[in-house]
Amino acid sequence: MTHFSWLDYTIFGVYLTASVGVGLFSARGSKSLGDYFLAGRGMNSALVAMSILAALFSGISYLAGPADVYKNGFGFAYVVLAFFIATPFTAVWMMPKFYQSRFYTAYHFLEERFTLSVRLLASGLFIFRVALWLAAATYAPALALEKVTGLPLWVTILASGTLTTLYTALGGMKAVIWTDVMQLIVLFGGQLLIVIVALGKIPGGLGGVWDTALTDGRMDISFSFSIAERVNIYSILLAGAFLHLVQMATDQVSVQRYLSAGSLKEAQRSLWIKLWFILPVLILFYGTGLVLYSFYKIHGDPLAAGLIAKEDQILPYFVVTQLPAGLPGLLIAAIYAASMSTISAGLNSLASATVVDFKQRLSRAPAGTQAQQVGNARWITVGYGVLVMGLAFAVSAMPGNLVESVNTVIGLIGGPLLGLFFLGMFTQRATTRGALLGCLAGFMGLLSIYLYQNGFLTAVKPAPVVSFIWFSLFGCLITMGVGLLTSRPSVD
Numbered sequence: 001m002t003h004f005s006w007l008d009y010t011i012f013g014v015y016l017t018a019s020v021g022v023g024l025f026s027a028r029g030s031k032s033l034g035d036y037f038l039a040g041r042g043m044n045s046a047l048v049a050m051s052i053l054a055a056l057f058s059g060i061s062y063l064a065g066p067a068d069v070y071k072n073g074f075g076f077a078y079v080v081l082a083f084f085i086a087t088p089f090t091a092v093w094m095m096p097k098f099y100q101s102r103f104y105t106a107y108h109f110l111e112e113r114f115t116l117s118v119r120l121l122a123s124g125l126f127i128f129r130v131a132l133w134l135a136a137a138t139y140a141p142a143l144a145l146e147k148v149t150g151l152p153l154w155v156t157i158l159a160s161g162t163l164t165t166l167y168t169a170l171g172g173m174k175a176v177i178w179t180d181v182m183q184l185i186v187l188f189g190g191q192l193l194i195v196i197v198a199l200g201k202i203p204g205g206l207g208g209v210w211d212t213a214l215t216d217g218r219m220d221i222s223f224s225f226s227i228a229e230r231v232n233i234y235s236i237l238l239a240g241a242f243l244h245l246v247q248m249a250t251d252q253v254s255v256q257r258y259l260s261a262g263s264l265k266e267a268q269r270s271l272w273i274k275l276w277f278i279l280p281v282l283i284l285f286y287g288t289g290l291v292l293y294s295f296y297k298i299h300g301d302p303l304a305a306g307l308i309a310k311e312d313q314i315l316p317y318f319v320v321t322q323l324p325a326g327l328p329g330l331l332i333a334a335i336y337a338a339s340m341s342t343i344s345a346g347l348n349s350l351a352s353a354t355v356v357d358f359k360q361r362l363s364r365a366p367a368g369t370q371a372q373q374v375g376n377a378r379w380i381t382v383g384y385g386v387l388v389m390g391l392a393f394a395v396s397a398m399p400g401n402l403v404e405s406v407n408t409v410i411g412l413i414g415g416p417l418l419g420l421f422f423l424g425m426f427t428q429r430a431t432t433r434g435a436l437l438g439c440l441a442g443f444m445g446l447l448s449i450y451l452y453q454n455g456f457l458t459a460v461k462p463a464p465v466v467s468f469i470w471f472s473l474f475g476c477l478i479t480m481g482v483g484l485l486t487s488r489p490s491v492d
Helices: 006-025 033-041 045-056 059-072 076-098 108-113 116-149 153-199 205-215 233-249 252-260 264-299 311-322 327-362 370-395 402-426 432-453 468-485
Strands: none
Touching (some): 006 153, 059 327, 076 233, 076 264, 076 402, 116 311, 116 327, 116 370, 116 402, 116 432, 153 205, 153 264, 153 311, 153 327, 153 370, 233 402, 252 264, 311 327, 402 432, 402 468, 432 468
């Protein structure tokens, strides 16, 4: 397989240097925790919307979205429709409960509704889930770069993790948002370029891709209501909406950006803008999988030929073998930068949850000067960067492709967390006891299903019982059901 040319390496290096430079330039002016974690609460809705999209649309999406459509068809890609359910629900019914001037994290709300123990549990679950998610986001571009450059996986993981940790620790939320915006533009443009080049080598161009997709059933979606089926129309709309709600309404990565907006109306407007941003972006990225399927149906499937080890490598394989010198360097840098954007957002949010929900809330020692608080936050960010790099080496052992692995993690931990917020926001009966027991039941129930389906509890791996896409919904429902049943008003 062809590897990078010297021109590719040069462009790749220049682009990554520019990304770090923007982050470091933004480091100026972070004199308080409000500046460091919330960008002084002065960001406009368009920037916030682009930052939310970039933070959640990582190199995982860049690689895994087209790869999943390439192998399995467009089925999972219809999950974009669920945004029309999750977005208005978050903006109208959940965001007003978050947007308080004294709130730095989403989990502060849970302490006011329940007790400190629920806040700490929720924040701890967030930290656990996002650390695993960021490990996958670090692994994804490393996998791509290993294939196209020949560099060992450990080198590429350490390179991306170290650079991202550096500018995130120094620059805080302003660095995160401004690099998000730059990287989102390059990401979208790079994917568009890939599609244009591929269409030029497919008879009939876009029409040929569409005809192939219809003929081969790549656009089909099942209407069978089976929770064991990988995807169907019901799981896409119902379970997909809960999957989006986990990241939009319970995730400090998103909520922290809402709180960086100048007002509640600005924060709500950012979500609506994000909805219209995400439609063309996701259509392009998932559509790329159809284009690559048509291309390699004509030119030979590299996965079947053993030229790549996983379908997640199909996009970088196309880039390095089909594009002229220079462009592979730029596009692989775009994949890398997308993951750096996600990692930086996650590291900043992990640090904010740790500092605000644990350190400040539990410590009886004086908080110190603003400069000392920001310094502590930077060191905590560095610590999480090291942890994420370590976890990234374990991601390759997870079963399934990146789409399934990442959404399984989101559901396992995020589903019960969403149930906690629903109990707090939409019920009066729920108590602290019910919230804690419900969350435990939701997590243990999903974990048991996951372990059983992947053969950890049986001698032979059984057929799937529940598709990965349902985990968020079931975790939420189990948490709410057990939480309401075990709530005793007298306890609180």
